[in-house]
Amino acid sequence: MPQLPLTLVVMTHNEAAVIGRCLDSVPFAAEKLVIDCGSTDATLEVARAHGARVVHQDWLGFGPQRNFGTTQASHPWILVLDADEFLSPELARELEQRLPQVMASDAAVGILRRRTLYMGAPMRWYRPMVGEKLARLYHRDRARWRDVRVHESLTWDGPQASFKAPFEHENNPTLVHKGLKVLRYAELKARDWQQKGRKPRMWDCALVFATTFFKDYVLRLAMFDGWRGFAVSQTNASYAVYKRMRYYEMCRNPASVAMAGEVLIRHGLDR
Structure with missing residues (x-):
């Protein structure tokens, strides 16, 4: 899969069990960046083995930590995933096909749909876990994370693009x-x-x-x-x-x- 001028940013703390899957699910990203706040397991070694550049930053809170990650990215377009999230093959193909056009436009963000695995299986009806719409793709000059400790979200100025295929979230294994x-x-x-x-x-x-x-x-x-x-x-x-x-x-x-x-x-x- 050809690489696109995009940075995948993932925040981590002791995510050795899942970080490799997350990073590998975005093969088209020219840069994979892990912002770690002090893992004591093998997170850093696994991340580097899967092609990520690792930057340490003491924990600032969810919003400020994500904004710090934005400043460390080498590309203006950024895709954000949590370590327990990963792109479905369908979404990876859709992004590969549509991103060049979106990145060349004046769009500020891309809206992705998140599908959640709960108690070992996908939820089928509960709306927030079936097709929750989240702004996870953005141009760093047109969007910014709210400076809050928790429940952070993007604010942006400009048009948005929407994608149909979902990305996966392994929500709280137990x-x-x-x-x-x-x-x-x-x-x-x-x-x-x-x-x-x-x-x-x-x-x-x-x-x-x-x-x-x-x-x-x-x-x-x-x-x-x-x-x-x-x-x-x-x-x-x-x-x-x-x-x-x-x-x-x-x-x-x-x-x-x-x-x-x-x-x-x-x-x-x-x-």
Whole structure:
């Protein structure tokens, strides 16, 4: 497959088990760049063996870390994947065929569809895991990641191109992985709220749980994915409530921020 003037950027921390698959799924990228924040497993060795250039950067938060990766890319067009994501062969072919035209245009971003594997198999009905649309391809002079600690997204100025074939996401191999991610993401979100001076709102927790569960289970069709749909709806609703409870605790007991930080560091989650 011919190479295109494009940089694949992947952020890593202890991703030795999946980084090779991610990198190999983009054979047309002229550059593969891994931004690592301190892996202690074989991530760096595996990444280099699969053709990546590795740059170390201490963790800055999701948005700032991605913006740092943008500055390190050798090409103006950038494709971003997480280490547990990879292009399907169909999307790789579509990108190879269409990218030259898109890159020659005034487009700012490319919108890709993400298909998720959950509990070992693809979800079939739950909308966010079947065809979630994400801006993952962009021109660095026309788009920028929001400077937030978690739930980052691209902002851009200009037209967008859309691609039909999906890329794959192996979402949280087990519920244990999901639970650890919830702890980490909730902590980061609560710190963002604290920095902005938001008032804690415990009074709406029951309503938030009910509406989040209903939205996912019914409106987003998770109920048609059986017990897996129930599980994903319940964990999403629980996360929505937990981050509010955690933020209330931060405000009620400011010392908990440092105490929780020590625990997260000990388990490699404070990044």
